[in-house]
Amino acid sequence: MTRPVRRAGGWRPFLLPALLGVAATLAGVALAGASGRLIARAALRPEVFLSLTLLVTLVRGLGVGRAGLRYAERLTGHAAALRAGEEQRAALFDRVSRFGRDLLARERGGDLLARSSADLDARQFAELRVTLPLLGFAGAALLAGGWLLSLDARLGLSVLGPLLLAAALPWLARARAAELAREEARLAREHGAALLDALSASADGAAQLWAPRLDALNGQLRRVTQAQGHLQTGLTLGREALFALTFTLVLTRGLTLVEAGALGGAWLAAVVLLAAASFDALTPLALVPGAHAAAKAAQERDEALAAVRPAVTDPVASSPLPPGPLPLTLDGVGLTRGGRDLLRGVTLPLPPGARVGVTGPSGAGKSTLLGLISRDLDPTAGRVTLGGTDLRALALADLRARIALHEQDAPLLDGTVEENLRLGDPHAPPERLRTLLDDLGLADLPLDTWVGEGGTRLSGGQRARVSLARALLKRSDVLLLDEPTAHLDPDTEARVLRVLGRECAGRTLLLVTHRPAPLILADQVYRLQDGHLHPLPATRKKVI
Amino acid sequence: MTTAPVAHRTRPRPPDPVRRALNAPPGLGRPLALGAALSLLGALGTALAFVLAARIIAGVLTPPARLPDIGEVLGAALGLGVRALTGAAREALAARLAAHATTWQRGRLTARLLALGPVALSGRRAADLVTLSSELGPRLAPYYARFLPGRAHAAICALVALGVTAWLDPATAALLLVTGPLTVVFLYLVGLATHAATQAQWTRHTRLAGRLLTLTRHLPTLHAFGAVPTYRDVLVRSAGAHREATLRVLRVAFLSGFVMEFAATLATALVAVWIGVRLFGGEATLAPTLAALMLVPEFFGPLRQLGADRHAALDAEPLARDLAALDAVPGAPDGTRDALLDAPELTFRGARADLPGVTATLTGTVASGEHVALRGPSGVGKSALLHALGKYVAHTGQVTVGGVPLDDLNADRWARRVALVPQAPRLLAASVRDNLRLAAPDADDGALWTALREVGLDGVIAALPGTLDAPLGEGGTCLSGGETARLALARALLSGADLLLLDEVTTHLDGDTARDLHALIGRAARGRTVLLVTHRDPPPGWRTLTLEAP
Numbered sequence A: 001m002t003r004p005v006r007r008a009g010g011w012r013p014f015l016l017p018a019l020l021g022v023a024a025t026l027a028g029v030a031l032a033g034a035s036g037r038l039i040a041r042a043a044l045r046p047e048v049f050l051s052l053t054l055l056v057t058l059v060r061g062l063g064v065g066r067a068g069l070r071y072a073e074r075l076t077g078h079a080a081a082l083r084a085g086e087e088q089r090a091a092l093f094d095r096v097s098r099f100g101r102d103l104l105a106r107e108r109g110g111d112l113l114a115r116s117s118a119d120l121d122a123r124q125f126a127e128l129r130v131t132l133p134l135l136g137f138a139g140a141a142l143l144a145g146g147w148l149l150s151l152d153a154r155l156g157l158s159v160l161g162p163l164l165l166a167a168a169l170p171w172l173a174r175a176r177a178a179e180l181a182r183e184e185a186r187l188a189r190e191h192g193a194a195l196l197d198a199l200s201a202s203a204d205g206a207a208q209l210w211a212p213r214l215d216a217l218n219g220q221l222r223r224v225t226q227a228q229g230h231l232q233t234g235l236t237l238g239r240e241a242l243f244a245l246t247f248t249l250v251l252t253r254g255l256t257l258v259e260a261g262a263l264g265g266a267w268l269a270a271v272v273l274l275a276a277a278s279f280d281a282l283t284p285l286a287l288v289p290g291a292h293a294a295a296k297a298a299q300e301r302d303e304a305l306a307a308v309r310p311a312v313t314d315p316v317a318s319s320p321l322p323p324g325p326l327p328l329t330l331d332g333v334g335l336t337r338g339g340r341d342l343l344r345g346v347t348l349p350l351p352p353g354a355r356v357g358v359t360g361p362s363g364a365g366k367s368t369l370l371g372l373i374s375r376d377l378d379p380t381a382g383r384v385t386l387g388g389t390d391l392r393a394l395a396l397a398d399l400r401a402r403i404a405l406h407e408q409d410a411p412l413l414d415g416t417v418e419e420n421l422r423l424g425d426p427h428a429p430p431e432r433l434r435t436l437l438d439d440l441g442l443a444d445l446p447l448d449t450w451v452g453e454g455g456t457r458l459s460g461g462q463r464a465r466v467s468l469a470r471a472l473l474k475r476s477d478v479l480l481l482d483e484p485t486a487h488l489d490p491d492t493e494a495r496v497l498r499v500l501g502r503e504c505a506g507r508t509l510l511l512v513t514h515r516p517a518p519l520i521l522a523d524q525v526y527r528l529q530d531g532h533l534h535p536l537p538a539t540r541k542k543v544i
Numbered sequence B: 001m002t003t004a005p006v007a008h009r010t011r012p013r014p015p016d017p018v019r020r021a022l023n024a025p026p027g028l029g030r031p032l033a034l035g036a037a038l039s040l041l042g043a044l045g046t047a048l049a050f051v052l053a054a055r056i057i058a059g060v061l062t063p064p065a066r067l068p069d070i071g072e073v074l075g076a077a078l079g080l081g082v083r084a085l086t087g088a089a090r091e092a093l094a095a096r097l098a099a100h101a102t103t104w105q106r107g108r109l110t111a112r113l114l115a116l117g118p119v120a121l122s123g124r125r126a127a128d129l130v131t132l133s134s135e136l137g138p139r140l141a142p143y144y145a146r147f148l149p150g151r152a153h154a155a156i157c158a159l160v161a162l163g164v165t166a167w168l169d170p171a172t173a174a175l176l177l178v179t180g181p182l183t184v185v186f187l188y189l190v191g192l193a194t195h196a197a198t199q200a201q202w203t204r205h206t207r208l209a210g211r212l213l214t215l216t217r218h219l220p221t222l223h224a225f226g227a228v229p230t231y232r233d234v235l236v237r238s239a240g241a242h243r244e245a246t247l248r249v250l251r252v253a254f255l256s257g258f259v260m261e262f263a264a265t266l267a268t269a270l271v272a273v274w275i276g277v278r279l280f281g282g283e284a285t286l287a288p289t290l291a292a293l294m295l296v297p298e299f300f301g302p303l304r305q306l307g308a309d310r311h312a313a314l315d316a317e318p319l320a321r322d323l324a325a326l327d328a329v330p331g332a333p334d335g336t337r338d339a340l341l342d343a344p345e346l347t348f349r350g351a352r353a354d355l356p357g358v359t360a361t362l363t364g365t366v367a368s369g370e371h372v373a374l375r376g377p378s379g380v381g382k383s384a385l386l387h388a389l390g391k392y393v394a395h396t397g398q399v400t401v402g403g404v405p406l407d408d409l410n411a412d413r414w415a416r417r418v419a420l421v422p423q424a425p426r427l428l429a430a431s432v433r434d435n436l437r438l439a440a441p442d443a444d445d446g447a448l449w450t451a452l453r454e455v456g457l458d459g460v461i462a463a464l465p466g467t468l469d470a471p472l473g474e475g476g477t478c479l480s481g482g483e484t485a486r487l488a489l490a491r492a493l494l495s496g497a498d499l500l501l502l503d504e505v506t507t508h509l510d511g512d513t514a515r516d517l518h519a520l521i522g523r524a525a526r527g528r529t530v531l532l533v534t535h536r537d538p539p540p541g542w543r544t545l546t547l548e549a550p
Helices: A012-043 A050-097 A107-124 A126-151 A153-172 A174-202 A207-260 A265-278 A280-307 A366-373 A396-401 A417-424 A430-439 A460-473 A490-503 A517-521 A538-543 B016-022 B029-061 B070-116 B118-123 B126-168 B170-217 B219-224 B228-253 B255-280 B286-328 B382-389 B411-415 B432-436 B445-454 B458-463 B481-494 B511-524
Strands: A328-337 A340-350 A355-359 A381-386 A403-406 A478-482 A508-512 A524-529 A532-536 B346-353 B362-366 B371-375 B395-401 B418-421 B499-503 B529-533 B543-546
Touching (some): A012 A050, A012 A126, A012 A265, A012 B255, A012 B286, A050 A126, A050 B219, A050 B228, A107 A126, A107 A280, A126 A153, A126 A280, A153 A174, A153 A207, A153 A280, A174 A207, A174 A280, A174 B126, A207 B029, A207 B070, A207 B411, A265 B029, A265 B286, A328 A366, A340 A381, A340 A532, A355 A517, A366 A478, A366 A508, A396 A403, A403 A460, A417 A430, A417 A460, A430 A490, A460 A478, A460 A490, A490 A517, B016 B286, B029 B070, B029 B126, B029 B286, B070 B126, B070 B286, B126 B286, B170 B219, B170 B255, B170 B286, B219 B228, B228 B255, B346 B382, B362 B543, B382 B418, B382 B499, B382 B529, B432 B445, B432 B481, B445 B458, B445 B481, B511 B529
Parallel strands (some): A355 A508, A355 A524, B371 B529, B371 B543, B499 B529
Antiparallel strands (some): A328 A340, A328 A381, B346 B362, B346 B395
16 A cells, blocks of 8 residues: 555556557657658649659558547546556555545645645656657658668668757756756745745734745745756757757768769758757757656655654554444553643543543643544554553554544535435435434434535534534444534523433443533543543533 | 646637736837837738749740849748848847846836745745746746747748738748648647647646655655555556556647648648649749749747647746736725824724725734734634734725724835734744844844843853854754744834734744743833734733734
8 A cells, every 4th residue: 555656557548649659759750751752743744643642642641541540549548547546545545545534644744645636647647748749750760770771871870869869858957947946946935934934923013024035935946947047048048059960961961962963852851840849859859858757746745644653553563343332441642742741640430321521721731631532543652452451563554443533623525414424324214314413413414414514504502513513423432522512592401402312321421621521421521631631520610 | 848838728718817917017009119120121021032033043044044133032022131130129129128028027026026025925825926926937937938929920931921921922822821721720620639649648747746856745654654655556557557657648638739730731842733734734833833832830839839839828827827826816005194193092883904805803902012812713814904903905994093993004114114914924944133223224232132031032042153143044044933032023123112912923843932932022022002913811911902804
């Protein structure tokens, strides 16, 4: 799953488009040659027009055929590239999905991810933009050059030499081009970051302090753009100069050959036109180094993504979980992040059927506590066990199958309300879904409502309740609820709490809240403060 | 060729503000005119070379055979040399034009964003702004380097090729005159036929790319519910359907390329055959007709290139639209006067920010050094009013500072008197020290510790490994919401501003933490004028001003 994706499906699918591409390029070169031959022969006024018929047919055929061949090449090439892209897309999803619940917490991972879509394009079309143009050019150069070589060695060399050199120019410049592109991207990123910093500072009236730095970066960017221009100018000059050279060489050598009687005069036009047309085959090569660099950079980023280790991984050999409700225990758990101790020696036994509430000030680590149980992260000290087994020894899928989770920000999938509820229980009868929503005060929310990206088309309160219903629907022994009533008014809150009381009968409940009302569901309440978990006396729990 | 450009040449013309934003950089005219002159010179050089080459070939071929004089060969070489030099010069010119124009645009974007300050950050996501600045080069440079000069180049090359052909062999010119426009008509018709299909395909392509991103964003939820394999299947199936649909559309969309190729090669073939027939019949001579044949690709080549360059224009459009939108936000007028040196005294009469959607106005006064809570229903423009007070956006109604109208104040000097703490303050990915010295680069550690003590953060920072050197922000120490708010407050205190504008700094905090922070603001900001936007009960002893709906 982690091996780099190079060329899904191998080279085979690209064989047909490659052949078509070579044929199309050749047809273009041959068309020029045949046209020259045709009119030169015609100018000599042969006895009968019939002797020209073959050439006329050839010219017409090449004229029509070239466009058709090119069209077929593009179509078959895209079909192959799209098929390869499909496999790469799935592979990328696999690569990302192994991160589970912690990828987006990392800024670097997020950056790689944001680029991944463009990168998919770059890699998917690398064959079309790199391999096929190169093959087309090589085919044309070989055949045109070979024919001229067979006529006369010096004639052949005077075309092949400059032609290959002209093809090599962008290739020779590719390292410099890639370096400039990287430099441009780096400076642009730095400029963006400085801009953001300046805007943050602007609130304190200090934006102007950043102006010199931003100006300097802009100046550097200008120099990079100019350097890119110089490179391009050099390439153009080289290509055009080589064209001029070829044309002149072929013309003079051809004249010498005609003079010596080694070449029929009627062939001269064909040779000159063919040499000129073979330079047309160079045009698509100009884009090759850029496309190659993009594909390579994409490949490197892909490998970087593959190299990022998920914070939480499946054990090599997982322990089996016995069926039925199991005790869940936090045992001397400590957690250090960014140099700060978030949790210290937290011990919390949750026997089957226990109902526990945790409260505490903002940022005390209440949600983190739930994350340790759903294994979004692992403790730095102590352990969390289910049925006596350390969570790190359990398969992630086995563990998460036993847990139902409602998160504070209630993330919903883009889709319908029903699609979201069915994540909890794919086989629940529709009436069960409907009744649960009605009970939660969502009687006017149809099951086929589209929830929008991340659930944004629903109000905060609606979203929270759909997410709650989804967690309740899941057939699991442990229910983890993070701020279950955060966005609700007091009446709705009371209503939701009644449903929760009913639905979590017989299940282990751990709820985290900074509002006092949900704590009536709990038999035991703890306060999390300064990394420690303090049990609150049962009598105090109602007044918190 | 990606699947993306499938939508090319079929979208409607960009609206005017976009075009205006693209053509805004000064000094575009001269290099473009110079480029056109070079195009003309290059095209003439090419024509000269081909005409002479054709004459040489015809000379040795048609009886009485004559050998070319050296002048003709040198002339052809010279023509091609001119072509090479002008081509390179055009390239250099285009590169300079692109460097100049993108630098100008980036400078303007930066200045515009800095003038808008926190307003620029409030309406949109920070990531979008970074994208805007980092995409500016790759998206705009091809527009200035290729598309702008390319139009004139294509027209000039085609016209020169046509003109020279007309002089050499009117019959061939007539053929080009028919096939050229006919090609354009065909391209237009193909464009019409594929318009709807390519649009739909473009949408579908974006959706599929979006779907992958969305699914990865939803991975936490999918994992929690064990639904990853199910959704992987969905993704693979939709990608398959997408491929088939794309190919159906490409079959049509590639027709425009086909038409272009077909026209170019068929025209060459037609010209060659027709010339052949006329030469056979003795109605034409070889030299001019051969030159005409050689010029046919010079007629179609630039047209084909222009089609490819249109991508550059289409790529630049979305970015130019964003630039134009930023330009449309009204900035506050700048003045020359200064506010009195005391903590500012503010008077509002029917005042509101001059932004669309902002309707509620404020009337009332805030005495020098007074702490006032600003309230009103959500979305009526409380934050926007704070932005207007900082002179980041224009306002309507009347706002005076110690009797001086806000509009008459010098913006730069006023900005130094005001500190605004936004709802979600951004920490730099830098040390605690650098974060604190954001607006006071010269503050020493003693001053920093004093400010930290005032906001009750000295204990937390002292406990960090490295204390003031501890890294914050991305990848650094995580501060809680309350701690971040207090750090931003310390930053504002250090800046020396005597007007503090605090925008819902307690929204994400629980009741106790929020009460603590309110009390702390009251203590730490003594002697400074404070305007606090809040949804909660105002801190005890603070006066409340309320925005009124019209």
